[in-house]
Amino acid sequence: xxxxxxxxxxxxxxxxxxxxxxxxxxxxxxxxxxxxxxxxxxxxxxxxxxxxxxxxxxxxxxxxxxxxxxxxxxxxxxxxxxxxxxxxxxxxxxxxxxxxxxxxxxxxxxxxxxxxxxxxxxxxxxxxxxxxxxxxxxxxxxxxxxxxxxxxxxxxxxxxxxxxxxxxxxxxxxxxxxxxxxxxxxxxxxxxxxxxxxxxxxxxxxxxxxxxxxxxxxxxxxxxxxxxxxxxxxxxxxxxxxxxxxxxxxxxxxxxxxxxxxxxxxxxxxxxxxxxxxxxxxxxxxxxxxxxxxxxxxxxxxxxxxxxxxxxxxxxxxxxxxxxxxxxxxxxxxxxxxxxxxxxxxxxxxxxxxxxxxx
Amino acid sequence: xxxxxxxxxxxxxxxxxxxxxxxxxxxxxxxxxxxxxxxxxxxxxxxxxxxxxxxxxxxxxxxxxxxxxxxxxxxxxxxxxxxxxxxxxxxxxxxxxxxxxxxxxxxxxxxxxxxxxxxxxxxxxxxxxxxxxxxxxxxxxxxxxxxxxxxxxxxxxxxxxxxxxxxxxxxxxxxxxxxxxxxxxxxxxxxxxxxxxxxxxxxxxxxxxxxxxxxxxxxxxxxxxxxxxxxxxxxxxx
Numbered sequence: 001x002x003x004x005x006x007x008x009x010x011x012x013x014x015x016x017x018x019x020x021x022x023x024x025x026x027x028x029x030x031x032x033x034x035x036x037x038x039x040x041x042x043x044x045x046x047x048x049x050x051x052x053x054x055x056x057x058x059x060x061x062x063x064x065x066x067x068x069x070x071x072x073x074x075x076x077x078x079x080x081x082x083x084x085x086x087x088x089x090x091x092x093x094x095x096x097x098x099x100x101x102x103x104x105x106x107x108x109x110x111x112x113x114x115x116x117x118x119x120x121x122x123x124x125x126x127x128x129x130x131x132x133x134x135x136x137x138x139x140x141x142x143x144x145x146x147x148x149x150x151x152x153x154x155x156x157x158x159x160x161x162x163x164x165x166x167x168x169x170x171x172x173x174x175x176x177x178x179x180x181x182x183x184x185x186x187x188x189x190x191x192x193x194x195x196x197x198x199x200x201x202x203x204x205x206x207x208x209x210x211x212x213x214x215x216x217x218x219x220x221x222x223x224x225x226x227x228x229x230x231x232x233x234x235x236x237x238x239x240x241x242x243x244x245x246x247x248x249x250x251x252x253x254x255x256x257x258x259x260x261x262x263x264x265x266x267x268x269x270x271x272x273x274x275x276x277x278x279x280x281x282x283x284x285x286x287x288x289x290x291x292x293x294x295x296x297x298x299x300x301x302x303x304x305x306x307x308x309x310x311x312x313x314x315x316x317x318x319x320x321x322x323x324x325x326x327x328x329x330x331x332x333x334x335x336x337x338x339x340x341x342x343x344x345x346x347x348x349x350x351x352x353x354x355x356x357x358x359x
Numbered sequence: 360x361x362x363x364x365x366x367x368x369x370x371x372x373x374x375x376x377x378x379x380x381x382x383x384x385x386x387x388x389x390x391x392x393x394x395x396x397x398x399x400x401x402x403x404x405x406x407x408x409x410x411x412x413x414x415x416x417x418x419x420x421x422x423x424x425x426x427x428x429x430x431x432x433x434x435x436x437x438x439x440x441x442x443x444x445x446x447x448x449x450x451x452x453x454x455x456x457x458x459x460x461x462x463x464x465x466x467x468x469x470x471x472x473x474x475x476x477x478x479x480x481x482x483x484x485x486x487x488x489x490x491x492x493x494x495x496x497x498x499x500x501x502x503x504x505x506x507x508x509x510x511x512x513x514x515x516x517x518x519x520x521x522x523x524x525x526x527x528x529x530x531x532x533x534x535x536x537x538x539x540x541x542x543x544x545x546x547x548x549x550x551x552x553x554x555x556x557x558x559x560x561x562x563x564x565x566x567x568x569x570x571x572x573x574x575x576x577x578x579x580x581x582x583x584x585x586x587x588x589x590x591x592x593x594x595x596x597x
Contacts, residue, residue: 311521318420318519
């Protein structure tokens, strides 16, 4: 996942206006006095971004590829699981200039602004200088720099429940208490609330495709629903399997010992009974677990049960499938396989003898 | 097999009859009088993209699982038209490739009730055809219509499966015919048509409607259920 924290281009409106005027031949807006002025305006439009105030920007890529993409300037809430991931997050700072020689990383509680010098005053400031491996001295006046930082270096995963804002400052010293000219922030909030499990779990038996359905949880930050099967309840009827399963609705779920069979962002998914080792006549129990954007998991849902049954499809009704399905081979006779290229060759040969016509 | 061979023989006879002999070579001279195309580059090929509704005949098994499923049939066709006959027709060969799939729900083997397990039948029709295109209306009389007849062999590879299992793959062969009516789009914007030729070498573009039939039933009966099916689409002559 890559999250872009760059601000909107200040001049996009002007650019669109010029493009519209030029595109519509000035029919719907102020007529341009001359082609020369139009060229000047376009040149200004192109050059303007470099003349605008310098702006440092930040993008980062989460090591958790399951996270949903985030839109906007506020990063999605972090859950305890993601916070504690050991893999570093790849940060990229863009738009650096020569006003500083260090990347100095600070943290402030909540949405505290750490750019004023007073906020970083060691006596009464609310921000804290972080001592992280990514604090770095810049050499060669780079415009861009990549930093790999584990989230645990930036925030206290266990203790910081209110969230914080991480500030990347371009400064002349580490732990700087002077004013800075360039900065960019990363708001970090926590979500440790367990989502609700889905309800009204439904099940439809099949041979190689069985369907598990549910009513979605009411939480607004659900990312996906995971379906797990209990391989310990095979070989019996559904009533017996339900009685024998170790899956207890409402209890905390740990995936250990269960088989992950599929996931969905909707309200149903198809599972293959073969994946659970089910033979025809076997029954097995399933549960569905909600997972939110912060990777918090719900408790165990109600238990569903599916039996593996014989099904009849098109080939069962259309008897001539049997000839080619018994050995699992493509049932083409040799003459049929030869006839196709042979006919094509004859066509091509016939045309080769004809004179070609140009129209 | 006998029917198959007869079908192939008939198709070849039609093609052979359409090929020029030494005695009739004068019909294929370059730039025949009065047939100078106003759009300049060489025109030998046609490419057609089509969509249509189509149900194979098959029988009761099809009706049981896919009764209301009409495809659609998606296909393309490449025509090679190097020949000119009597200044009225273009002639050549065509190869097409299509895809259509029918999906229904399998039934329980015990209770015969419907399940959520899917059963499917996929067809890949591949016609190899002799093509005769009447283009004199458009070239001589400026009536933007092309009428095309097609006749040849069709190879229909089919596959069926239920659930996650593929149960059968096979091929049917038989005759295929088609009649196509096309409206050339040049008349709507001749400048654009000319530009298309200059930039891409596309002489003409056209919308078409085609009726077709098939007797590809050597294995699975892939002939249209109602005897005739239709398709429509966009084509280019280049």
